Amino acid sequence: MSKKIQIQDELARLFADSHFKYRKINPTPRLRKSLEQGFVNGHFAPFTAKGGGLFLRRSKKQQLVAAVLITTVPVEFQSKIFERKFMILSMPGDSSSLKWAKSVLEENESLLGKRCSGKLEYWQKDLIPWFESKGIGIRSVLLHGDIDKSLRLLRAHYGKTLRESFEKAGLHILPARSIKDIDSYIRLIKSEFTKNPQFGATVKNPKFLKFVKMDQRNNMKNGNPPLLVYRGKTLCGGLDLIEVPAGLDGKKRAAFGINLNSKMQGKGLSRALYERILLELQKRGFKTYYGNTGQPGVMRMGKIMGRWVGGYTLDRGVARPFPKDHFKLWL
Numbered sequence: 001m002s003k004k005i006q007i008q009d010e011l012a013r014l015f016a017d018s019h020f021k022y023r024k025i026n027p028t029p030r031l032r033k034s035l036e037q038g039f040v041n042g043h044f045a046p047f048t049a050k051g052g053g054l055f056l057r058r059s060k061k062q063q064l065v066a067a068v069l070i071t072t073v074p075v076e077f078q079s080k081i082f083e084r085k086f087m088i089l090s091m092p093g094d095s096s097s098l099k100w101a102k103s104v105l106e107e108n109e110s111l112l113g114k115r116c117s118g119k120l121e122y123w124q125k126d127l128i129p130w131f132e133s134k135g136i137g138i139r140s141v142l143l144h145g146d147i148d149k150s151l152r153l154l155r156a157h158y159g160k161t162l163r164e165s166f167e168k169a170g171l172h173i174l175p176a177r178s179i180k181d182i183d184s185y186i187r188l189i190k191s192e193f194t195k196n197p198q199f200g201a202t203v204k205n206p207k208f209l210k211f212v213k214m215d216q217r218n219n220m221k222n223g224n225p226p227l228l229v230y231r232g233k234t235l236c237g238g239l240d241l242i243e244v245p246a247g248l249d250g251k252k253r254a255a256f257g258i259n260l261n262s263k264m265q266g267k268g269l270s271r272a273l274y275e276r277i278l279l280e281l282q283k284r285g286f287k288t289y290y291g292n293t294g295q296p297g298v299m300r301m302g303k304i305m306g307r308w309v310g311g312y313t314l315d316r317g318v319a320r321p322f323p324k325d326h327f328k329l330w331l
């Protein structure tokens with residue numbers, strides 16, 4: 001086995017071990033293999049592409065216990081502008097490896113460059129103050145959810161008021177019926193995120209929107225169109241879901257977009273939308289869902305629905321998008 005493959009396998013094992021430990025999961029060999037493969041394809045592959053650095057920490061017995069990975073990637077989906085990207089591997093509860101990672105970063109700070117972003121796992125959150133001191137702040141928090149549990153908690157929390165404001169506002173939800181409906185919905189998403197790019201900057205990227213459009217058109221062809229919110233005939237928002245690779249439990253998992261136009265926001269309407277999308281996910285046999293967010297309403301609803309935090313995306317923004325305590329619910 002070549003040295004490179006051996007290190008790749010060790011990193012993949014550490015990545016999988018740390019996630020299984022965090023979620024207290026005793027994985028089947030198949031599940032472990034799929035998570036390790038996911039790491040190699042999704043996380044490690046870009047690290048082998050361009051300059052950066054790979055720093056390894058080993059125990060006395062030469063076992064890999066932590067790693068710092070720094071590489072160069074496009075700033076957005078298919079962009080030709082590049083930035084540095086970082087990732088840290090460590091086991092939950094291993095604070096000495098976090099100290100080690102901090103000193104590696106400190107010594108190699110120049111590798112992070114002027115533009116950089118990266119991910120920290122939940123159990124690495126003690127490193128956030130160091131990143132913040134270097135001007136690299138949290139952009140979004142990764143929230144996971146269990147569909148049955150979320151629906152139960154949502155209903156228990158809001159009781160009779162779950163659909164009240166939605167119905168009073170004269171809103172109703174219909175599946176998209178044509179390509180034209182989907183295109184109108186994409187325009188609505190673009191317009192809302194252009195007003196608030198801090199909640200989804202990638203939406204400004206035409207390639208990303210083209211991808212979402214194609215995805216939703218395909219979903220429609222397969223009998224799973226996005227669900228659109230109307231007042232009379234006016235489009236006011238929508239819910240779009242996609243199937244993503246299985247989670248740590250090996251079961252069917254989804255990600256979804258939830259959108260209202262700005263006139264409809266801040267009126268307690270999202271709870272009815274959450275109920276609808278969770279019911280839809282249940283109907284289609286999904287078990288869990290996840291998404292990255294910095295949106296205050298979504299973060300608050302996440303608490304109500306018993307979601308749990310996987311980690312954080314950090315970046316060195318040109319302008320700091322959020323006030324200091326923005327993510328306090330999830331730290």
Ligand SMILES: CC(C)(COP(=O)(O)OP(=O)(O)OC[C@H]1O[C@@H](n2cnc3c(N)ncnc32)[C@H](O)[C@@H]1OP(=O)(O)O)[C@@H](O)C(=O)NCCC(=O)NCCS
Binds near residue numbers: 270
């Ligand atoms: C995301 C979205 C659907 C949320 O809906 P909303 O109308 O803003 O939120 P709601 O009025 O339903 O509020 C939901 C909960 O969050 C709380 N909340 C909303 N905005 C908040 C804020 N700025 N700070 C703290 N809490 C907030 C509400 O008080 C409510 O909790 P409560 O029932 O305990 O009072 C809507 O803002 C939207 O479509 N935004 C544009 C697209 C977008 O950003 N999508 C999400 C990307 S991750």
